[in-house]
Amino acid sequence: MERRTITPRPGWQQTVEEQGLIYPLTRHPDGELRPYWDESAYYVFSLPEVEALEDVVEELHTMCLAAADHLVREDRLADLGITDPRLAALVAEAWRRRAELPSLYGRFDLRYDGTGAAKLLEYNADTPTSLVEAASPQWFWMEERFPGADQWNSLHERLVDAWREQARLLPPGSPLYFAHSAGDELGEDLMTVAYLRETAEQAGLATDAIAVEDIGWDRLSRRFVDKRLRFIRSCFKLYPWEWLTTDRFAPYVLETLDNGGGTGTTLWIEPAWKMLLSNKALLAVLWELYPGHPNLLPAYLDGPRELATTTGYVTKPLLGREGAGVTVHEVGAPLSVPQEPCCYQELAPLPDFDGNRVVLGAWVVGDEAAGLGIRESAGLVTDEYARFLPHVIL
Numbered sequence: 001m002e003r004r005t006i007t008p009r010p011g012w013q014q015t016v017e018e019q020g021l022i023y024p025l026t027r028h029p030d031g032e033l034r035p036y037w038d039e040s041a042y043y044v045f046s047l048p049e050v051e052a053l054e055d056v057v058e059e060l061h062t063m064c065l066a067a068a069d070h071l072v073r074e075d076r077l078a079d080l081g082i083t084d085p086r087l088a089a090l091v092a093e094a095w096r097r098r099a100e101l102p103s104l105y106g107r108f109d110l111r112y113d114g115t116g117a118a119k120l121l122e123y124n125a126d127t128p129t130s131l132v133e134a135a136s137p138q139w140f141w142m143e144e145r146f147p148g149a150d151q152w153n154s155l156h157e158r159l160v161d162a163w164r165e166q167a168r169l170l171p172p173g174s175p176l177y178f179a180h181s182a183g184d185e186l187g188e189d190l191m192t193v194a195y196l197r198e199t200a201e202q203a204g205l206a207t208d209a210i211a212v213e214d215i216g217w218d219r220l221s222r223r224f225v226d227k228r229l230r231f232i233r234s235c236f237k238l239y240p241w242e243w244l245t246t247d248r249f250a251p252y253v254l255e256t257l258d259n260g261g262g263t264g265t266t267l268w269i270e271p272a273w274k275m276l277l278s279n280k281a282l283l284a285v286l287w288e289l290y291p292g293h294p295n296l297l298p299a300y301l302d303g304p305r306e307l308a309t310t311t312g313y314v315t316k317p318l319l320g321r322e323g324a325g326v327t328v329h330e331v332g333a334p335l336s337v338p339q340e341p342c343c344y345q346e347l348a349p350l351p352d353f354d355g356n357r358v359v360l361g362a363w364v365v366g367d368e369a370a371g372l373g374i375r376e377s378a379g380l381v382t383d384e385y386a387r388f389l390p391h392v393i394l
Contacts, residue, residue: 001114002044003353009144012039016137020195022187026385037133038387039141043358043374045393049114050152050372056118056295057108057362057369063293064123067285068095068276079301080279081318081341086254087245093259094272100260101271102166104196104236105131105159105370109382110360113351117294120286121348121359122316126270126278127240129188130361130388131155132195134373138390150393152372156199158365163203165366171233171258171267175208176200177226179237182211189238196236212239217252223265224256234258234267241275242319244268280316280343299345308335312347326381349380357382 009015013024016037024037071077072095077088094101107128112118135155142151170176178197180189197207208226215232216225224232237244244253257272258264276282283299290296298307307313309331317325318341325340328347350357359382361373375386 001049001112003041003356003358004044005041006039006145008039009141012037015140016133019137019140020132020191021137022191026387028385034387036387037137038376038389041354041356041389042145043389043391045114045152045391047150047393050393053110053112053118053360053362053372054152054369056110057364058367060108060120060123060295061106061364061367061369063286063290064125064277064282067282067289068273070289071276071285072096076285077276079285080276080281082275084245090254090257090259091272091275095276097260098271098273100169101267101273102169102269103271103274103366104162104166104269105363105365106274106277107131107373108362108364110362111297111348111350112360113353113358118360119297119348120283120295121297121345122280123277123282126274127238128361128363129192129238130373130375131363132188132191133388134361134363134371135159135195138373138388141390142392146392146394151391152393153370155363155365155371158368158370159196159199160202162366163200163205167203167205169267170205174231174233175206176269177208177210177232177235179210179212179215179235179239181239182213193236193238200236210235212237215249217249222252222256224252232266234269236269240319241270241272241278278319280318280320280345281341283316283343283345297346297348299343301341301343304329304335304344307344307346308333314345314347315342316345317342328380350377350382359386 016024021037025033026036027033072092082088106125108123109121110118111121139153142149178193180193184190200207210226214227218225256265258267284301287296287299304313312330315327315338350359356376358376363371374389374391375382377386
């Protein structure tokens, strides 16, 4: 693994926008627009490195599924903050019926510097983004700048195949809706959903698009409808389950949830059992089940324990995106009590490449490793100001 600098292509911004990345710049707190898509540098991997990382990702995915099964079997959903008995029962039922429910993708965030074992930082299993840039623009960048090279990137093909394989699980005679929130000012959620819709259509599925805010409730039929009052029988939503189950319409979501087996009237993708994986408490459960595993960091739910005096630790809210609420505690720092339930994970500072802190986003489609996206940040926490850099295998 190596970081190399390179001169960006002339007109790079227009190029990546035409390839679906309509948010190539990020506005920073000082008001300045700076590149989010950053092709002034790139990362190089060897094929053995990538093959080893693929094995790690698939092993981690298997371990996460085992942890989800443990949470359900041992009735430990309260550890995830799922305390509503009705919701807990529906999540557990979704897990038991998971073979009947479509499930698409997820992204592992890994700490890796090319020298030691990759370490799991978190698993974004419900609403992962940075998909468009990983699947499309970085592939075309490689073909233009390094013809004949390779890339850890089979995302597009695997997504199309996944939709094709799972089409039998979708309700017949109705389009699959793709929903994002109209509150997404950047456009990232919109383009992620649009891209996933494109892969579904390439798999032969009939689709339609809708904003979450435009989903209606028909009181007579007690079903969700679109703006033309058509029933929404299945919907891919880039909208977290913790919002879907706490918003004003949450009671209707639980009432109509299609969990397989002919129950309910609306099938949501990702399925409700993804709540077991998209929660930072999973990190502590993994460490409990696989203590000392080379690809895990020590993590706890009841406090930092020995981490406060040995390595330092990071507190992570159980639910959150883009580094929101994550705080870093060095060794010897005064202990503070978080205002909300958190996971306490060993502090493993992100690798520093030429002053840039890097995190690997390794994608899973179905149950298989499918690609890599790389983000850089100035600090220890990868937040909304991080940059995306392409990579090659040489």
